[in-house]
Amino acid sequence: MYEIVWHGRGGQGAVTAAKILTEAAYYQGFKGVSAKPNYFSERRGAPVSVHTRIAAEPIRTFSNVLLPDIAVVLDDNLLQMVNVTANLKEGGLLVINSARSAQELGLEGPFTIAISDAFHCSEAAGLIVEGNVLISTSILGPFAAATDLVSLDNIRRAVAEKFGGKALERNLRALELAYNSTSIYRYELPAVSAQA
Amino acid sequence: MADVRIITANEAAALAAKLCKVQVVAAYPITPQTPVTEDLAAMIESGELKSEYLTVESEHSAMASVVAASQVGARVFTATSANGLLYMHEMLHWAAGSRVPVVTACVNRGVGAPWTILNDQQDSIAQRDTGWIQLYCRNSQEVLDTIIQAYRIAEQVLIPVMVCYDGFILSHTSYPVEVPPQDDVDRYLPPLDGNLGIIGGGYMNVNPLILSEPRLDPNSDLRPGYMDIRYRLHEDLRKALDAIGQADKEFEAIFGRGWGGLIWEYGMVDAEHVLVSMGSLASECTLAADELRSQGLRAGVIAVRAYRPFPDAALSRALRKAKTVTVFEKDVSYGYLGALATDLRSALFDAGLTPKVCSFVAGLGGRDVRPEQLTRTAADAILKQPALGWIDLKGIA
Numbered sequence: 262m263y264e265i266v267w268h269g270r271g272g273q274g275a276v277t278a279a280k281i282l283t284e285a286a287y288y289q290g291f292k293g294v295s296a297k298p299n300y301f302s303e304r305r306g307a308p309v310s311v312h313t314r315i316a317a318e319p320i321r322t323f324s325n326v327l328l329p330d331i332a333v334v335l336d337d338n339l340l341q342m343v344n345v346t347a348n349l350k351e352g353g354l355l356v357i358n359s360a361r362s363a364q365e366l367g368l369e370g371p372f373t374i375a376i377s378d379a380f381h382c383s384e385a386a387g388l389i390v391e392g393n394v395l396i397s398t399s400i401l402g403p404f405a406a407a408t409d410l411v412s413l414d415n416i417r418r419a420v421a422e423k424f425g426g427k428a429l430e431r432n433l434r435a436l437e438l439a440y441n442s443t444s445i446y447r448y449e450l451p452a453v454s455a456q457a
Numbered sequence: 458m459a460d461v462r463i464i465t466a467n468e469a470a471a472l473a474a475k476l477c478k479v480q481v482v483a484a485y486p487i488t489p490q491t492p493v494t495e496d497l498a499a500m501i502e503s504g505e506l507k508s509e510y511l512t513v514e515s516e517h518s519a520m521a522s523v524v525a526a527s528q529v530g531a532r533v534f535t536a537t538s539a540n541g542l543l544y545m546h547e548m549l550h551w552a553a554g555s556r557v558p559v560v561t562a563c564v565n566r567g568v569g570a571p572w573t574i575l576n577d578q579q580d581s582i583a584q585r586d587t588g589w590i591q592l593y594c595r596n597s598q599e600v601l602d603t604i605i606q607a608y609r610i611a612e613q614v615l616i617p618v619m620v621c622y623d624g625f626i627l628s629h630t631s632y633p634v635e636v637p638p639q640d641d642v643d644r645y646l647p648p649l650d651g652n653l654g655i656i657g658g659g660y661m662n663v664n665p666l667i668l669s670e671p672r673l674d675p676n677s678d679l680r681p682g683y684m685d686i687r688y689r690l691h692e693d694l695r696k697a698l699d700a701i702g703q704a705d706k707e708f709e710a711i712f713g714r715g716w717g718g719l720i721w722e723y724g725m726v727d728a729e730h731v732l733v734s735m736g737s738l739a740s741e742c743t744l745a746a747d748e749l750r751s752q753g754l755r756a757g758v759i760a761v762r763a764y765r766p767f768p769d770a771a772l773s774r775a776l777r778k779a780k781t782v783t784v785f786e787k788d789v790s791y792g793y794l795g796a797l798a799t800d801l802r803s804a805l806f807d808a809g810l811t812p813k814v815c816s817f818v819a820g821l822g823g824r825d826v827r828p829e830q831l832t833r834t835a836a837d838a839i840l841k842q843p844a845l846g847w848i849d850l851k852g853i854a
Contacts, residue, residue, distance in 0.1 A: 280631050284463045287633055294463060297630040319633075321740045323626045325825045 262293070262316035263410060264326040268345055269335035272305040274397025277423075278335070279311040282401060284419035285411045286315045293320040308339060315410070331408070334358065335379075335400055337366060346370050352450040356403050358396055363446050374446040375407035377439045386435035398432040402439025413440060460636045466597040466627035469634050470536060470562045470620075471496035473604035475506045476642040477560075480531040480649075483511035483522035487541040488574045489624035490564040494536065516541040520548035520561075527557035532608065532649045535559070538624055539566035539580045546584065549617075553588030553690060558611035558649070559618075560604060561589075565736065565787070566624040567822040575823020576624040577787040578736060582764075582796045588690050590618040590697055591764045593735040597622075597632040599716050603762075605637075606704045608646055613704075614697045616690070623737045623787075625823065637712055645711050694766045701763050719768035721760040722775060724750070728757025730781040730839045733772075735761045735797060738785055738819065738826060745831035754839055761797060769804035776805065779812045783835045785826075785848075789818045794845065813838070818847040 265282070269275030276298045283294040293316035300309045312326040330353050332345045337359035339345070346355060346368070353372045358379035368374055379399035388395045398420050405413040413436075420432050464472075471493050474482070482501065484494040500506040509526075513519045516537050523533035537545060542563055552559050563581045567573040581591060590610060594600045600622045607618040622628065673679055702718035709715030723743045725731070730749065732742040739760030749756035759775055761768065776782060782805075784798040793799060798816030805814065815838040820826040830849055838844050 280463065283631050287461070287463055292633070295630055295632050296463075297626070321743050322828055323623075323630060323737050324741065324827045327827075 262314055262320075263330045264328070265313040265315070265331040265333060266326050266329040266345075267311040267313065267333045267335070268339050268343055269309055269311075270305075270339070271300070271307045271309050272393070273335050274395050274400070275309055275311050275333075275335050277397035278333070278400050279313045281398065281416065281419045281423060282404070282411060283313055283315070284422060285401075285415040288415040288418055289411050291315045291317060293318050295320045295323070297323060299325065308342060329353065331356065331404075331410075333400060333404065335396060337361065340366060340368075346372065352448065354407055356400070356407060358400050358403075362444065371448055371450075373407060373448045375403040375443050376446075377403035377406070377443040379403070379435075379439045382438035382442065383435040385438060386431045388431045388435045396435075399435040399439040402436050402441075403443040406440050406443035407445050460638070461633050462636055463631050464597065464634050465492065465629050465631055466594070466600045466622050467492040467564065467629065468496060469597045469601040470564075470604055470622070471500070472636060473601045474534040475500055476637065476639060477532065477534075477605055477608050477646055478648070479506075479508055479534040481509045481511065481523060481526035481533045482535065483513050483519040483526070483533070484535045484537070485513055485516045485519050485541060487516070487538050489566060489576075489628045490536045490538040490541070490562070492628070493562060493564070497534070516544040517548055520545040520552060520559075523559050523561075524548060524552045524555065524557050527552075527559050528555065530649065532612075533559055534561075536562035536564065538564040539568050539574075542580045542584060543568065546587070549584055549587040549589060552617045554686070556615040556690070557617060558608070558615055560607045560611055561617065561619050562600075562604065563619050563621045564624045564628045565621055571822075573822040574624075576626050577821045577823070578621065578623070579788045579821070581619060581621045582788040582790075584619065585765055585796065588616070588694065589765065590614075590616055590694070590701070592618065592620050592701070592762055593760070593764060594620065594622040594627070594762075595721070595737055595740045595760055597627055597630070597634045598714070600627065601634055601636070602708060602712065602714060602716060605642060605646060606701075606708050609704045609707075610697065610700050612649055614693055614700050616694060616697055621736065626737050635714075641711050645708060698763070698766050698768060698771075701766075717760070717762055719761075719763045719771045720775060721762055723758040723760075725757040725759065725775060727755055729755045729779060730783070730835065731757050731759055731776060731779045732783050732785060732831065732835055733759045733761065733797065733801060734785045735764060736787070738787060741826055741828055742785060742831055744828035745835055748828065748832040749835060749839075752836065754836065756835070764797070767800050767804065769800075769807065772801060772804050773808035773810060776812065777808075777810060779810075781835075781839045782812050782814045783817065783838045784815065785817050785819050785831060785834075787818075787820045789821075789847075813843050815844050817845075819849065824849060
């Protein structure tokens, strides 16, 4: 079972991104997928998280994810508020929407880091609704670039299920831009630890 | 190919109501039920669902409206949570007393004070004695399927049904749900055939809302009626145990999925130590049972699906070889035990069974319940002195 925690702000698209990924994972052949938003009352701009599980068999637990394999951060300012790597598994993956580098963000640890400027990719693709730049699909670009857990094709398919017409074009364009502009700082588990 | 969608239990509930071709919907939004009302309103607005949507000013009116619509033969639906359900309380009694086949989704949420919008099952447990059938669901697929079954049951026994599922934990969690073809649902659930009377098989439309002469006569004799009608409700609720089991069997025959009828069993073939629960917590318990097995304890799980009418015989049968019964529930009968544990002890006593029964209250007001806590608590209950209590208390900050 793979467990993913998404960190975003209310209205930013973390819930939608997690839903798209679970659908894509289902297409990929995982029978068990779930995405549980954790919030008290939805407020725009407030930190929210979503807990996602992906497994070969149907999911039986609905409890919170404590030790994620993957953490996804939709807003790099959240790094100052939430310790997103504290419980990230060794050898795990950290995906961030940021215009800055891992060094500039002060990120270092036993995990792979994938950074893409999803915000500006969405902006460039014209993915703007009522003045808000939507990054729910572009954040999946660095995700797909850094791991083959869920393929880019299946993510495209899930996006196509959700949107149509111009909106679909823009979402797919944003996804592609973010995928192609991902910087990956790969961490390999030491051999001993990998065997353990 | 099966139409599998990754949707929330709220979306599944709205889809189920649509598949059942409900004719009148009256609902008032409340967290975490709100998306159900939004989805249904959108379906009706678009014409996808041909139904009357009544925008009422309260849950009390929502229930009054669907009772009235049901009274004249319409298939009706409403949904609510917590404080909204409590506000309906008076009309819940009225719905059961007037024997209308209303189906309500209760998206389980804790009740203030202190204020909470998060999950537990105190809201529906507090409606235990209103005369409704209550069914609890473990996942979103069961929510969709159970709402379809609920109409079948309600329209057969003329008793309203409340389908309960955990707020946020299920209501807002995306999960794979197979949406059955409309043809199959139509085959399982034929159009509602006017609501005929329940007294002596005679035609009594409208149902006994108001007795013709409720006063004492000049000889101080009270005309028969109230108590007798209430007894009939009680008797028919007991008989509904069969109808609930049957509805699930017939559902399985058409849709290929069954949910256990009155109770759902996991690993019960040789189980000596049984974890009993309701709703999504029962699903969580299966992970604890697996872990207990790996520790050498023969554990199994029972999910009580029908809480009212209470499946005492089915539970006693399933638990006849149990040594330890550990009940985990998201409610409490304040001043005593969890409501389920209380009822279960009574059923076992009547059956002459004396396993160790331990009652645990968990996850009130949305507190995360972890499988490892359930494992630890159940192992202590099995291996140590009978334990009663609340798990994962943290103190008042």
